[in-house]
Amino acid sequence: MDPRDKPGDDGRRVMSRRTSIAPVTNAPLALTSLPMAEAFNELALPSAKAARYAAVAEEIAAVLEGEPNLTARMATVASMLAASFDDYFWTGFYLVDPDKPPNGPQELVVGPYQGSLGCLRIAFGRGVCGTAAATRKTQVVEDVHAFPDHIACDSRSMSEIVVPVLDRAGRLIAVFDVDSERPAAFDGLDAEGLERILKQVFG
Numbered sequence: 001m002d003p004r005d006k007p008g009d010d011g012r013r014v015m016s017r018r019t020s021i022a023p024v025t026n027a028p029l030a031l032t033s034l035p036m037a038e039a040f041n042e043l044a045l046p047s048a049k050a051a052r053y054a055a056v057a058e059e060i061a062a063v064l065e066g067e068p069n070l071t072a073r074m075a076t077v078a079s080m081l082a083a084s085f086d087d088y089f090w091t092g093f094y095l096v097d098p099d100k101p102p103n104g105p106q107e108l109v110v111g112p113y114q115g116s117l118g119c120l121r122i123a124f125g126r127g128v129c130g131t132a133a134a135t136r137k138t139q140v141v142e143d144v145h146a147f148p149d150h151i152a153c154d155s156r157s158m159s160e161i162v163v164p165v166l167d168r169a170g171r172l173i174a175v176f177d178v179d180s181e182r183p184a185a186f187d188g189l190d191a192e193g194l195e196r197i198l199k200q201v202f203g
Protein backbone atom coordinates (compact mmCIF):
# COMPACT_ATOMS: atom_id res chain seq x y z
CA MET A 1 0.00 0.00 0.00
CA ASP A 2 1.18 3.48 -0.78
CA PRO A 3 1.80 5.11 2.63
CA ARG A 4 0.00 8.21 1.38
CA ASP A 5 -3.18 6.14 1.10
CA LYS A 6 -3.39 5.45 4.83
CA PRO A 7 -6.31 7.19 6.52
CA GLY A 8 -5.51 10.20 8.67
CA ASP A 9 -7.11 11.57 11.81
CA ASP A 10 -9.55 13.65 9.76
CA GLY A 11 -10.65 10.84 7.43
CA ARG A 12 -9.41 8.80 4.52
CA ARG A 13 -8.13 10.26 1.29
CA VAL A 14 -10.51 10.61 -1.60
CA MET A 15 -8.95 8.09 -3.98
CA SER A 16 -6.87 4.93 -3.46
CA ARG A 17 -4.64 5.42 -6.52
CA ARG A 18 -2.49 8.48 -7.04
CA THR A 19 0.39 9.69 -9.12
CA SER A 20 0.71 13.09 -7.47
CA ILE A 21 3.17 13.63 -4.63
CA ALA A 22 1.67 16.93 -3.54
CA PRO A 23 0.82 17.28 0.17
CA VAL A 24 -2.69 16.90 1.48
CA THR A 25 -4.66 20.10 1.56
CA ASN A 26 -7.89 20.99 3.28
CA ALA A 27 -8.14 24.33 1.49
CA PRO A 28 -10.93 24.82 -1.07
CA LEU A 29 -9.83 23.75 -4.55
CA ALA A 30 -10.10 27.28 -5.87
CA LEU A 31 -7.49 28.43 -3.33
CA THR A 32 -4.78 25.84 -4.02
CA SER A 33 -1.82 26.19 -6.37
CA LEU A 34 -2.17 22.58 -7.55
CA PRO A 35 -3.90 21.62 -10.80
CA MET A 36 -7.58 20.99 -10.05
CA ALA A 37 -7.54 17.19 -10.43
CA GLU A 38 -4.47 16.75 -8.23
CA ALA A 39 -5.86 19.11 -5.61
CA PHE A 40 -9.09 17.11 -5.35
CA ASN A 41 -7.29 13.76 -5.38
CA GLU A 42 -5.11 14.90 -2.49
CA LEU A 43 -7.97 16.30 -0.45
CA ALA A 44 -8.61 14.64 2.91
CA LEU A 45 -12.34 14.31 3.56
CA PRO A 46 -14.14 13.66 6.86
CA SER A 47 -14.91 10.02 7.59
CA ALA A 48 -18.45 10.71 8.87
CA LYS A 49 -20.90 10.42 5.99
CA ALA A 50 -22.90 13.60 6.59
CA ALA A 51 -19.75 15.67 7.05
CA ARG A 52 -18.24 14.15 3.94
CA TYR A 53 -21.25 15.13 1.81
CA ALA A 54 -21.04 18.66 3.21
CA ALA A 55 -17.34 18.89 2.38
CA VAL A 56 -17.80 17.55 -1.14
CA ALA A 57 -20.68 19.98 -1.68
CA GLU A 58 -18.34 22.87 -0.90
CA GLU A 59 -15.71 21.57 -3.32
CA ILE A 60 -18.26 21.04 -6.09
CA ALA A 61 -19.54 24.59 -5.63
CA ALA A 62 -15.99 25.94 -5.84
CA VAL A 63 -15.19 24.02 -9.02
CA LEU A 64 -18.46 24.90 -10.79
CA GLU A 65 -18.57 28.58 -9.86
CA GLY A 66 -19.32 30.56 -13.03
CA GLU A 67 -19.84 27.46 -15.23
CA PRO A 68 -23.29 27.56 -16.91
CA ASN A 69 -23.04 24.50 -19.18
CA LEU A 70 -25.35 21.70 -18.03
CA THR A 71 -23.21 18.86 -19.39
CA ALA A 72 -20.10 20.24 -17.70
CA ARG A 73 -21.94 20.57 -14.41
CA MET A 74 -23.34 17.04 -14.55
CA ALA A 75 -20.02 15.50 -15.56
CA THR A 76 -18.23 17.28 -12.72
CA VAL A 77 -20.80 16.27 -10.11
CA ALA A 78 -20.65 12.62 -11.19
CA SER A 79 -16.85 12.59 -11.21
CA MET A 80 -16.35 14.26 -7.84
CA LEU A 81 -18.98 12.19 -6.04
CA ALA A 82 -17.75 8.93 -7.54
CA ALA A 83 -14.23 9.74 -6.32
CA SER A 84 -15.42 10.54 -2.80
CA PHE A 85 -17.33 7.42 -1.71
CA ASP A 86 -16.15 3.81 -1.77
CA ASP A 87 -19.68 2.46 -2.19
CA TYR A 88 -20.26 4.35 -5.44
CA PHE A 89 -19.92 1.62 -8.08
CA TRP A 90 -21.88 3.40 -10.85
CA THR A 91 -22.56 7.12 -10.63
CA GLY A 92 -24.32 9.31 -13.13
CA PHE A 93 -27.28 11.05 -14.67
CA TYR A 94 -30.22 9.97 -16.78
CA LEU A 95 -31.72 12.97 -18.56
CA VAL A 96 -35.34 13.50 -19.47
CA ASP A 97 -35.39 13.06 -23.25
CA PRO A 98 -36.40 16.48 -24.65
CA ASP A 99 -37.30 14.96 -28.02
CA LYS A 100 -40.24 12.99 -26.65
CA PRO A 101 -43.67 14.63 -27.15
CA PRO A 102 -44.93 15.98 -23.80
CA ASN A 103 -48.24 14.15 -24.19
CA GLY A 104 -46.65 10.80 -25.01
CA PRO A 105 -44.60 8.20 -23.10
CA GLN A 106 -41.58 9.79 -21.45
CA GLU A 107 -38.08 8.36 -21.37
CA LEU A 108 -34.78 8.93 -19.65
CA VAL A 109 -31.62 8.83 -21.76
CA VAL A 110 -28.18 8.22 -20.29
CA GLY A 111 -26.08 11.30 -19.58
CA PRO A 112 -22.66 11.93 -18.00
CA TYR A 113 -21.60 9.06 -15.74
CA GLN A 114 -18.72 7.19 -14.12
CA GLY A 115 -18.64 3.39 -14.19
CA SER A 116 -19.42 0.43 -16.42
CA LEU A 117 -21.62 0.67 -19.51
CA GLY A 118 -25.01 2.07 -18.55
CA CYS A 119 -28.43 1.37 -19.99
CA LEU A 120 -29.10 3.83 -22.80
CA ARG A 121 -32.81 4.47 -22.21
CA ILE A 122 -35.24 3.90 -19.36
CA ALA A 123 -38.98 4.50 -19.56
CA PHE A 124 -40.67 6.55 -16.86
CA GLY A 125 -42.09 4.16 -14.26
CA ARG A 126 -39.65 1.33 -15.03
CA GLY A 127 -37.10 0.23 -12.47
CA VAL A 128 -35.58 2.46 -9.82
CA CYS A 129 -34.65 5.33 -12.15
CA GLY A 130 -37.99 5.34 -13.93
CA THR A 131 -39.84 5.26 -10.63
CA ALA A 132 -37.86 8.23 -9.31
CA ALA A 133 -38.64 10.13 -12.50
CA ALA A 134 -42.34 9.31 -12.46
CA THR A 135 -42.86 10.06 -8.76
CA ARG A 136 -40.24 12.82 -8.39
CA LYS A 137 -39.24 11.16 -5.13
CA THR A 138 -35.87 9.84 -4.04
CA GLN A 139 -35.68 6.06 -4.14
CA VAL A 140 -33.43 4.26 -1.63
CA VAL A 141 -33.29 0.56 -2.47
CA GLU A 142 -31.49 -1.86 -0.15
CA ASP A 143 -31.86 -4.83 -2.52
CA VAL A 144 -32.31 -4.05 -6.20
CA HIS A 145 -33.27 -7.64 -6.96
CA ALA A 146 -36.34 -7.27 -4.77
CA PHE A 147 -37.42 -4.03 -6.47
CA PRO A 148 -40.36 -4.50 -8.88
CA ASP A 149 -39.39 -4.28 -12.55
CA HIS A 150 -35.73 -3.65 -11.71
CA ILE A 151 -33.55 -3.02 -14.79
CA ALA A 152 -30.22 -4.84 -14.46
CA CYS A 153 -27.76 -2.70 -16.39
CA ASP A 154 -24.93 -4.44 -14.48
CA SER A 155 -25.50 -7.65 -12.52
CA ARG A 156 -22.93 -6.58 -9.91
CA SER A 157 -25.27 -3.87 -8.63
CA MET A 158 -26.79 -4.84 -5.27
CA SER A 159 -28.29 -1.60 -3.92
CA GLU A 160 -29.18 1.75 -5.41
CA ILE A 161 -30.22 5.32 -4.72
CA VAL A 162 -31.85 7.57 -7.32
CA VAL A 163 -32.59 11.26 -6.76
CA PRO A 164 -34.77 13.42 -9.04
CA VAL A 165 -33.02 16.52 -10.41
CA LEU A 166 -35.14 19.65 -10.76
CA ASP A 167 -34.21 22.96 -12.36
CA ARG A 168 -34.92 26.40 -10.88
CA ALA A 169 -38.44 26.35 -12.31
CA GLY A 170 -39.18 23.03 -10.60
CA ARG A 171 -39.10 21.04 -13.85
CA LEU A 172 -37.68 17.52 -13.82
CA ILE A 173 -34.55 17.53 -16.00
CA ALA A 174 -32.86 14.29 -14.93
CA VAL A 175 -32.35 11.73 -12.21
CA PHE A 176 -29.06 11.07 -10.44
CA ASP A 177 -28.36 7.36 -10.07
CA VAL A 178 -25.84 5.63 -7.80
CA ASP A 179 -25.35 1.87 -7.63
CA SER A 180 -23.31 -0.15 -5.15
CA GLU A 181 -21.91 -3.66 -5.18
CA ARG A 182 -22.82 -3.88 -1.50
CA PRO A 183 -26.39 -4.54 -0.30
CA ALA A 184 -28.05 -1.76 1.73
CA ALA A 185 -25.21 0.65 1.02
CA PHE A 186 -27.40 3.76 1.07
CA ASP A 187 -29.57 5.38 3.71
CA GLY A 188 -31.23 8.64 4.66
CA LEU A 189 -27.91 10.42 5.05
CA ASP A 190 -27.07 9.65 1.43
CA ALA A 191 -30.49 10.89 0.35
CA GLU A 192 -30.13 14.14 2.29
CA GLY A 193 -26.58 14.74 1.10
CA LEU A 194 -27.34 14.10 -2.56
CA GLU A 195 -30.59 16.07 -2.55
CA ARG A 196 -28.75 19.06 -1.08
CA ILE A 197 -25.93 18.90 -3.64
CA LEU A 198 -28.26 18.48 -6.61
CA LYS A 199 -30.46 21.38 -5.50
CA GLN A 200 -27.35 23.51 -4.99
CA VAL A 201 -26.01 22.76 -8.47
CA PHE A 202 -29.16 22.59 -10.59
CA GLY A 203 -31.97 24.22 -8.62
